[in-house]
Amino acid sequence: MYFKRVIATAIILMLGIWFAGCTDSAAHENENPDVEAASERITVGFSQLGAESDWRSENTESMKATFTEENGYTLIFEDGQQKQANQIRAIRMFIQQEVDYIVLAPVMETGWETVLQEAKDAGIPVIIVDRKVDVSDDSLFTCWIGSDFELEGKKAAEWLNRYATAKGIAPTDIHVVNIQGTKGSSPQIGRTKGLADAARANGWDLMAEVPGDFTQAKGKEVMESLLRQYADINVVYCENDNEAFGAIEAIEAAGKKVGSDITGGEIMVISFDGVNREAIRYTLEGKITCIAECNPLHGPRVKAMIEALETGGTPEKFSYVDEGIFSADQTVDVLNIDGTDYEVTILTEESMSGDDKNR
Ligand code: AHR
Numbered sequence: 001m002y003f004k005r006v007i008a009t010a011i012i013l014m015l016g017i018w019f020a021g022c023t024d025s026a027a028h029e030n031e032n033p034d035v036e037a038a039s040e041r042i043t044v045g046f047s048q049l050g051a052e053s054d055w056r057s058e059n060t061e062s063m064k065a066t067f068t069e070e071n072g073y074t075l076i077f078e079d080g081q082q083k084q085a086n087q088i089r090a091i092r093m094f095i096q097q098e099v100d101y102i103v104l105a106p107v108m109e110t111g112w113e114t115v116l117q118e119a120k121d122a123g124i125p126v127i128i129v130d131r132k133v134d135v136s137d138d139s140l141f142t143c144w145i146g147s148d149f150e151l152e153g154k155k156a157a158e159w160l161n162r163y164a165t166a167k168g169i170a171p172t173d174i175h176v177v178n179i180q181g182t183k184g185s186s187p188q189i190g191r192t193k194g195l196a197d198a199a200r201a202n203g204w205d206l207m208a209e210v211p212g213d214f215t216q217a218k219g220k221e222v223m224e225s226l227l228r229q230y231a232d233i234n235v236v237y238c239e240n241d242n243e244a245f246g247a248i249e250a251i252e253a254a255g256k257k258v259g260s261d262i263t264g265g266e267i268m269v270i271s272f273d274g275v276n277r278e279a280i281r282y283t284l285e286g287k288i289t290c291i292a293e294c295n296p297l298h299g300p301r302v303k304a305m306i307e308a309l310e311t312g313g314t315p316e317k318f319s320y321v322d323e324g325i326f327s328a329d330q331t332v333d334v335l336n337i338d339g340t341d342y343e344v345t346i347l348t349e350e351s352m353s354g355d356d357k358n359r
Helices: 003-020 024-030 033-040 052-066 082-095 115-122 149-167 186-200 217-229 241-253 276-282 298-310
Strands: 042-049 073-079 100-105 128-129 143-146 175-180 205-211 234-240 268-273 290-293 319-322 325-327 334-339 340-346
Touching: 003 052, 003 100, 024 186, 042 082, 042 128, 052 073, 052 298, 052 340, 082 100, 082 115, 100 298, 100 334, 115 128, 115 340, 149 186, 149 268, 149 290, 149 325, 149 334, 175 186, 175 217, 186 205, 205 217, 205 298, 217 234, 217 241, 234 241, 241 268, 268 276, 276 290, 276 325
Parallel strands: 042 073, 042 100, 100 128, 128 143, 143 319, 175 205, 175 234, 234 268, 268 290, 325 340
Antiparallel strands: 290 325, 334 340
């Protein structure tokens, strides 16, 4: 914290005065610019939840590229490997190390009260990033930055609704399965709700909701099993791109075709993230029909929050990032959700050429 660094600087100054009283040669022997520079830096303990997806890798990279020594930070990075217990252990370690800030990307929403209370008692501000925590006392964390996951789900579902309406497809002819993300995580809760609400409102046949843990391997395994159980699936709603890659593998291995002709035997793949090259290529090829964007580049956003706190400011308690929706299919160009218009970005080979098709 700021106060801690002021004390450290004062100690260094006092030591400097003391050294000045020593002989020149003795003073030179004891100077250690590295120690001084380190004590000036802000220490951030970041508990990342894991490395399950391309989105997560981009998110980790954004944090590591932001919290560098050149930028005035010492970053202590801990990978929770998808286990809340590991993340709790990391937070306790950060408290023992007396870091200046704790940044937490929580694997799931519940179960954080005790450890966040410990951080609060230690006087360490906690910034929550990406997913949310479900706590009864909001003062247990300083602020949160991330995506509106339910809005992402509403966008994807509304895209399907507009598409079906434009093509004259009856709601009862939409047989959709949902490969969900990690159960109990904010993106799973929000995206699942977005689809379930739309299915109920529009009269779609929502056949199954099965967790796929946001991974390609589980997405494939779940899709294989769903294809064995249900003969008439024509839409698969994957709660991230890695699950979509796995689902596409399973669909093609079963001798079926992915695409948007859902009354002509194809299975439409709808997805989330839009982070990597492969997802964009699949979209251009029509293998993924629509992607609701989820933006992982939170490093600079968290840094801005810390800078505000350092200068006595108060960041917004909840900050949502702006996100779009992508498709190579031109049927739907705009969505209206709760009174707001969202333009669909139509991806073409031309619009993506010259781009590295990556963020
Ligand atoms: O919390 C963000 C989600 O987590 C991303 O959509 C997904 O890819 C990741 O694993």
